[in-house]
Amino acid sequence: MANEQLVGNYDIIKSLKNDVGAFIRGETKIRPLARGIVMHWTAGGYRASNVDLDHYHYLVEPGAVLVGKFNVNSNRPPLLPNRYAEHTAKLNDLMIGVSMTGMFGAVPNNLGRFPLTKTQWDTSVDLCAELCHFFNLPVTERTVLGHCEVARVYGRPQGGKWDPWTQNKNWPWTIGKSVRQIGDEFRFNVEGKLEHLKNL
Numbered sequence: 001m002a003n004e005q006l007v008g009n010y011d012i013i014k015s016l017k018n019d020v021g022a023f024i025r026g027e028t029k030i031r032p033l034a035r036g037i038v039m040h041w042t043a044g045g046y047r048a049s050n051v052d053l054d055h056y057h058y059l060v061e062p063g064a065v066l067v068g069k070f071n072v073n074s075n076r077p078p079l080l081p082n083r084y085a086e087h088t089a090k091l092n093d094l095m096i097g098v099s100m101t102g103m104f105g106a107v108p109n110n111l112g113r114f115p116l117t118k119t120q121w122d123t124s125v126d127l128c129a130e131l132c133h134f135f136n137l138p139v140t141e142r143t144v145l146g147h148c149e150v151a152r153v154y155g156r157p158q159g160g161k162w163d164p165w166t167q168n169k170n171w172p173w174t175i176g177k178s179v180r181q182i183g184d185e186f187r188f189n190v191e192g193k194l195e196h197l198k199n200l
């Protein structure tokens with residue numbers, strides 16, 4: 001599945017079914033596959049690198065969603081070195097890592113040549129809603145959160161990681177909002193999409 005380019009929600013769902021298929025084949029009793037999603041940016045260019053594909057389950061490029069090397073099941077304990085998507089310090093077990101590509105060389109006052117795009121933001125909302133729907137997750141701070149929120153919500157320091165909720169003067173959807181407000185708005189949008197999916 002690595003590097004497969006996906007277009008549209010149908011294909012996202014198809015890829016999730018492959019994850020679950022692998023799970024069901026190996027188990028007789030269904031257990032939770034995931035307990036939450038941590039959102040990131042890659043700090044690279046707009047194209048996902050091989051390193052990115054090793055570290056995240058899903059990568060959101062400006063024009064595509066890519067499936068990483070390790071499926072969601074790989075992050076079920078026990079976590080084996082180099083056999084799971086290692087995306088967040090001390091918070092990888094049963095956690096799905098989704099990363100928007102970009103932000104290479106970004107600092108708070110200069111987001112560099114690869115700032116996140118609105119399309120990536122909106123696609124990430126859709127993807128998180130699909131994942132919550134599929135894995136039966138509620139939308140809370142503990143289940144849908146940015147890497148920058150992990151220290152506050154889980155009490156696990158992340159070395160000052162500030163991805164991916166940050167302001168940019170060119171991003172009307174973040175301007176004037178605190179990190180917490182940006183995260184809450186992201187979750188509000190995911191919740192809206194999730195309710196829509198439940199009613200289909």
Ligand SMILES: [Zn+2]
Nearest residue numbers: 040041147163
């Ligand atoms: Zn991160």
